[in-house]
Amino acid sequence: MFEYFPGNYVWxxxxxxxMSSGAQIGEVDQACRPALEASKRGEDAxxxxxxxxxxxxxxxxxxxxxxxxxxxxxxSAGEKFRRATVYYAxxxxxxxxxxxxxxxxxxxxxxxxxxxxQHSGVPVERVEIGYAxxxxxxxxxxxxxxxxxxxxxxxxxxxxFDAYKELLYLNGFPAAMGRRGVSTLIVDHPGVGEALRLQGxxxxxxxxHAAGAALDYLETQPEVDKNRIGMVALSMGGYYAPRATAFxxxxxxxxxxxxxxxxxxxxxARFNNLPGGKPVPHFWDHFKWALGQETVEAAxxxxxxxxxxxxxxxxxVPILISHGEGDRQIPLKYAEMTYDACTNSPxxxxxxxxxxECAAEHCSLDNPAVAIDYMSDWIAEVLxxxxx
Numbered sequence: 001m002f003e004y005f006p007g008n009y010v011w012x013x014x015x016x017x018x019m020s021s022g023a024q025i026g027e028v029d030q031a032c033r034p035a036l037e038a039s040k041r042g043e044d045a046x047x048x049x050x051x052x053x054x055x056x057x058x059x060x061x062x063x064x065x066x067x068x069x070x071x072x073x074x075x076s077a078g079e080k081f082r083r084a085t086v087y088y089a090x091x092x093x094x095x096x097x098x099x100x101x102x103x104x105x106x107x108x109x110x111x112x113x114x115x116x117x118q119h120s121g122v123p124v125e126r127v128e129i130g131y132a133x134x135x136x137x138x139x140x141x142x143x144x145x146x147x148x149x150x151x152x153x154x155x156x157x158x159x160x161f162d163a164y165k166e167l168l169y170l171n172g173f174p175a176a177m178g179r180r181g182v183s184t185l186i187v188d189h190p191g192v193g194e195a196l197r198l199q200g201x202x203x204x205x206x207x208x209h210a211a212g213a214a215l216d217y218l219e220t221q222p223e224v225d226k227n228r229i230g231m232v233a234l235s236m237g238g239y240y241a242p243r244a245t246a247f248x249x250x251x252x253x254x255x256x257x258x259x260x261x262x263x264x265x266x267x268x269a270r271f272n273n274l275p276g277g278k279p280v281p282h283f284w285d286h287f288k289w290a291l292g293q294e295t296v297e298a299a300x301x302x303x304x305x306x307x308x309x310x311x312x313x314x315x316x317v318p319i320l321i322s323h324g325e326g327d328r329q330i331p332l333k334y335a336e337m338t339y340d341a342c343t344n345s346p347x348x349x350x351x352x353x354x355x356x357e358c359a360a361e362h363c364s365l366d367n368p369a370v371a372i373d374y375m376s377d378w379i380a381e382v383l384x385x386x387x388x
Contacts, residue, residue, distance in 0.1 A: 002016055011094075014093065044281045064080050069119070123141060123178065141175075189207070231245055242256055
């Protein structure tokens with residue numbers, strides 16, 4: 001993994017996510033250099049400098065984009081809004097959950113992404129899905145050539161613990177799927193993104209409920225083949241996607257982008273200071289926030305229920321588990337446990353990405369292109385897309 005900040009795993013992870021989402025190396029250096037000294041104080045203490053420097057780069061790009069628009073150069077403006085979204089999101093995720101400035105920056109993420117989509121002409125739109133009397137925000141990326149007369153397969157995409165739909169769109173997976181003739185619906189489900197920040201919807205154990213609502217929406221879309229819908233989710237989503245697939249029989253294939261058989265056990269180990277990386281600064285505050293609990297102890301008790309024991313034999317469709325051999329957040333054994341329990345899948349596969357591929361970290365975030373290529377081809381083969 002590219003490690004700009006020696007010894008600071010969380011900040012280095014953020015940098016790798018930004019770069020895999022289309023950041024430019026010079027702008028990354030501009031965002032990181034002012035925070036280099038602050039990084040030595042730890043992943044939490046120095047976040048003020050980190051947030052300020054990344055936000056400043058996003059602001060500069062937005063000003064440049066406005067200059068492009070004044071000249072009628074919409075494509076150039078859209079590209080700058082895209083990168084500004086990445087930098088704003090990188091900064092926003094470093095805030096403590098209830099920091100007073102966080103919400104304003106999050107709304108910048110949402111607005112700047114929509115301006116990117118508007119001016120770039122990319123095939124993505126923001127949609128809303130009915131769920132438990134509320135609305136779940138999502139991004140629907142249509143596949144190349146998908147029409148009502150020629151409906152495409154579609155992947156329902158859930159997140160993990162701490163990112164959101166805009167970053168999942170920008171990491172390249174929906175574009176890879178679109179080229180292969182598969183659409184993607186990326187949902188801010190309970191516990192992440194708009195669901196958590198704007199509606200207060202915290203992690204839901206029974207992920208088949210939100211997945212079912214998303215499937216209901218997809219069945220109303222004439223350019224989607226309702227008989228060829230799969231599900232993918234990353235990191236903590238290594239629980240979400242297999243859990244939903246086990247109970248929601250409309251899902252025709254499953255990809256766990258990171259095996260996560262027992263997420264609660266991983267948090268117990270983290271709490272006991274066993275070796276391993278954390279995904280965000282202010283981790284335990286975020287942990288309580290996302291799980292909707294007042295204390296760490298209550299959140300740990302809730303997290304104990306986030307495991308896949310006794311349900312994976314219900315999966316009767318193909319499943320792929322993608323995992324990095326050197327994952328510092330979720331040990332490889334949890335991917336192996338997921339694979340071993342999917343005894344009734346007609347096509348189960350555990351793909352372990354290696355250090356030689358430079359894709360061995362958590363969800364292969366040191367080189368996600370390798371994992372995205374593999375997952376996209378596998379999905380296209382299973383759902384009837386194309387690989388060339």
